[in-house]
Amino acid sequence: MRWTVGSAHTLYQDQWVHLQTATVDVPDGPRFDHRIVRTANGAYALVVHDGRVLLLWRHRFICDTWGWEVPGGAIERGERSDRAAARELLEETGWRPAGALEPLVDFFPMGGLISAHHHVFVGHGAVHVGAPTDRFESERVVWVPLADVRRIIGAGEIVDGTTLLALLALLERVG
Structure with missing residues (x-):
């Protein structure tokens, strides 16, 4: 209905x-x-290189939690979602995707209450450009081994829904 x-x-x-x-x-x-x-729609970039994925370790004051998160944020007016994901990746990590970002998963994180549409992309390889320009986004930026992702999910080190869905979609894709 x-x-x-x-x-x-x-x-x-x-x-x-x-x-x-x-x-x-x-x-x-x-x-x-x-x-x-x-709220604004969101764009997120998972970058994989040498069996590792680039993640942020950060605190979220609203729920007072620490956890790993995928880089990403709001899509600006008139901006394509893949370009927003690449921009957010660079601003938050200091890394630029080595090639094109490919769509991984799209979803509405709380469709019964919030209008935001999240677009998650995956890239293979990255180029280090420098320090993150948005230094307040995380405590550290780390290349986490893909082999550790299931363990950190099970340990409760990922509390962000977008990150959880993005990593599960990535694991499904890579096998």
Whole structure:
């Protein structure tokens, strides 16, 4: 069954988030108010080289957790998702993909509440350009052996949903 939106109104909006309330009709069901969080779409880059994947070790203050994450962030207005992924990779790690990034997986991380569409790409090989320009993004940037990815997932060292899905999709692809 398809839910339909009768009307939507802004509750709050800034450069990062647009919070709306929407009147929703459910076929043969009630009409009710629902909240919608609209944010920018995201682009993420997994780069693999010599059996290793480039990850960030970072703290997330909102959930007060530490964990490994794939480099990525918001797609800017008019920017292609693959170019955004390459830009974010360079800004957050200081590494540039050696070749084209290929689509790996697309998904909506919280489709029942948040509008963001995440695009994950994979690249093979990288060129070190220098220090990350976004130094505040992580405590360290590490080439993690692919052979260790299942272990760090099992150890709870990956708490970010986008990273978890991206790495599982990568493991599925590489076997």
